[in-house]
Amino acid sequence: MKFILIFLILAFAIVAPLIWTTDYWHHLMVLAAIYAIVALGLNFTLGLTGQLSLAQAAFWGIGAYTSALLTVRHELSFWIGLPAAAAVSALFGILLGFPSFKLSGHYLAMTTIGFGIIVRLVLQNETDLTGGADGIAGIPAPTLLGFDIDDNRKFYYFALGFLILLSIVALRVQHSRAGRAFQAIRENEMAASATGVNINRYKLIAFMFSALYAGIAGSLYAHSAGYISPDTFSFDQSVIFLVMLVLGGSGSVYGTLLGAILITFLPEWLRFLKSYYMAVYGAGVLLMMIFLPTGMWGLLEMIHERIIGKPVEVIPPLDRPGEPRKAELSVGAKK
Amino acid sequence: MEILKTIQLSKHFGGLKAVDKVDLSIQKGEIRALIGPNGSGKTTILNILSGIYQPTEGKILFKGMDITGKKPHILVEYGMARTFQNIRLFPELTVLQNVKVGQHCRTKSDLVSIIFGLSGARKEERHIEEKAMQVLEFVGLQDKRNRPAKSLPYGQQRLLELARALATEPELLLLDEPAAGLNPHETEVLDDLLIKIRNQGITLLLVEHDMNLVMGISDYITVLNFGAKIAQGTPEEIQNNPEVIEAYLGKEEVLQT
Numbered sequence: 001m002k003f004i005l006i007f008l009i010l011a012f013a014i015v016a017p018l019i020w021t022t023d024y025w026h027h028l029m030v031l032a033a034i035y036a037i038v039a040l041g042l043n044f045t046l047g048l049t050g051q052l053s054l055a056q057a058a059f060w061g062i063g064a065y066t067s068a069l070l071t072v073r074h075e076l077s078f079w080i081g082l083p084a085a086a087a088v089s090a091l092f093g094i095l096l097g098f099p100s101f102k103l104s105g106h107y108l109a110m111t112t113i114g115f116g117i118i119v120r121l122v123l124q125n126e127t128d129l130t131g132g133a134d135g136i137a138g139i140p141a142p143t144l145l146g147f148d149i150d151d152n153r154k155f156y157y158f159a160l161g162f163l164i165l166l167s168i169v170a171l172r173v174q175h176s177r178a179g180r181a182f183q184a185i186r187e188n189e190m191a192a193s194a195t196g197v198n199i200n201r202y203k204l205i206a207f208m209f210s211a212l213y214a215g216i217a218g219s220l221y222a223h224s225a226g227y228i229s230p231d232t233f234s235f236d237q238s239v240i241f242l243v244m245l246v247l248g249g250s251g252s253v254y255g256t257l258l259g260a261i262l263i264t265f266l267p268e269w270l271r272f273l274k275s276y277y278m279a280v281y282g283a284g285v286l287l288m289m290i291f292l293p294t295g296m297w298g299l300l301e302m303i304h305e306r307i308i309g310k311p312v313e314v315i316p317p318l319d320r321p322g323e324p325r326k327a328e329l330s331v332g333a334k335k
Numbered sequence: 336m337e338i339l340k341t342i343q344l345s346k347h348f349g350g351l352k353a354v355d356k357v358d359l360s361i362q363k364g365e366i367r368a369l370i371g372p373n374g375s376g377k378t379t380i381l382n383i384l385s386g387i388y389q390p391t392e393g394k395i396l397f398k399g400m401d402i403t404g405k406k407p408h409i410l411v412e413y414g415m416a417r418t419f420q421n422i423r424l425f426p427e428l429t430v431l432q433n434v435k436v437g438q439h440c441r442t443k444s445d446l447v448s449i450i451f452g453l454s455g456a457r458k459e460e461r462h463i464e465e466k467a468m469q470v471l472e473f474v475g476l477q478d479k480r481n482r483p484a485k486s487l488p489y490g491q492q493r494l495l496e497l498a499r500a501l502a503t504e505p506e507l508l509l510l511d512e513p514a515a516g517l518n519p520h521e522t523e524v525l526d527d528l529l530i531k532i533r534n535q536g537i538t539l540l541l542v543e544h545d546m547n548l549v550m551g552i553s554d555y556i557t558v559l560n561f562g563a564k565i566a567q568g569t570p571e572e573i574q575n576n577p578e579v580i581e582a583y584l585g586k587e588e589v590l591q592t
Binding site (some may be wrong): 191196 | 441
């Protein structure tokens with residue numbers, strides 16, 4: 001059942017550019033794939049570990065600029081720019097992880113917002129290094145095995161490949177001892193620590209993953225757009241990534257992908273509303289947060305449970321001394 | 336053999352001496368209860384022992400090692416696990432996942448082998464699953480394994496917390512009021528479980544208010560009052576100790592005047 005569903009989604013992702021054939025839609029598909037990678041990164045910090053980070057656009061920018069500078073100024077290959085972007089961004093991610101040892105909730109969020117603003121100011125004002133407000137133009141298209149990935153349709157498949165690989169990595173990590181350590185920290189830090197989880201270490205790992213994903217996505221963005229400027233990597237964009245994650249289903253890889261796709265295409269679907277568009281968009285997000293706190297993915301899971309039916313389990317009544325509950329609580333090790 | 340020893344252990348919160356120069360010595364395999372009126376420093380001692388608080392003064396030796404000031408996760412690795420007075424589960428995770436977290440410190444797959452799905456990591460994951468299921472069967476929660484922890488009734492949440500602590504494969508288990516909020520039947524089940532745990536060679540140190548449970552299962556009892564140790568002995572000795580009776584009930588003269 002699950003495999004059929006995944007196969008269908010993959011098949012759809014592959015034929016989508018043949019259904020919507022304009023270059024503009026291909027451009028949106030590239031963006032959706034890139035945003036999905038960034039949001040998957042945010043899922044490590046916020047979704048799994050419960051650390052509210054609002055610097056995701058900054059990591060995305062660090063990745064984009066690292067890759068762009070290496071390929072434009074130093075004329076290195078995209079295949080050096082991409083891992084360098086991932087590494088530099090991940091390094092900053094680890095650095096931003098340190099405040100999370102002492103801070104949580106909105107205090108941590110404020111630190112990450114501060115970091116995001118600093119990054120953007122550096123991109124804007126360190127003109128010698130980053131090109132300042134003019135940005136960097138002429139970023140070359142990547143080549144793969146001799147093929148130039150030079151239009152949006154090709155780039156979509158290229159980015160989709162990365163998205164699939166990174167989704168698999170995210171799923172594997174989530175269902176491993178590391179993923180459980182992340183979630184234990186989210187659920188109860190003191191209990192996680194008293195159960196043997198090194199909470200500081202795993203917070204740093206979560207921040208590292210989050211920035212690593214954003215860095216890869218940043219490199220992809222730079223080489224697909226060909227031009228980057230500081231405005232793209234603003235705080236607003238971090239909030240959009242946050243909305244993608246929360247709306248789709250924080251903590252779930254599938255939910256995150258769903259959220260990223262939805263938020264990328266929603267403006268297109270709402271375009272007929274003209275100037276009311278932002279109001280409807282905002283109200284829609286608000287209503288979903290009120291009525292679907294577990295996101296779109298939570299809703300789908302609920303519908304799935306309704307159809308398939310939950311395994312029925314009898315919950316024994318608590319505190320009814322007259323009733324025998326020996327069977328229910330029977331102590332194991334009888335075998 | 337002595338598994339845990341504290342030397343002049345003290346914890347001050349400002350001017351309050353929550354724990355005042357307490358010497359404890361616990362033998363391997365014993366069930367030790369820590370009792371005392373409210374505010375006598377029992378939970379504070381457990382929090383110091385498990386690394387959540389740093390002691391103001393004094394030393395803690397675990398299996399002969401000085402563990403003073405070590406972080407909680409390190410102590411779990413050394414073989415000391417605990418439960419909390421106000422249950423602290425991972426509420427959104429399933430019962431099975433809760434217990435699996437306990438195996439964290441006993442496993443070592445790194446991120447590279449996890450990401451590439453290497454056979455070592457897969458094998459270890461299967462081992463974690465088996466181990467977690469064993470522990471769940473031991474406390475009798477195996478049928479609830481796929482339910483979110485928060486959906487369990489209160490008594491079973493206590494058992495789950497115990498299971499999670501057992502999954503860390505401890506040698507010393509610190510239990511903070513394990514019977515609090517349990518009905519008489521559930522307390523009986525807990526009683527059986529604690530004896531079984533001890534019979535596996537695990538040493539138990541429990542803080543408890545349920546005197547039937549304490550007197551029934553403890554080998555030795557340590558009594559605290561205002562942060563200081565006032566008595567220690569077998570359950571019979573403690574029941575007849577005038578100082579203990581005074582701490583709990585007050586002085587006779589005071590009552591008469």
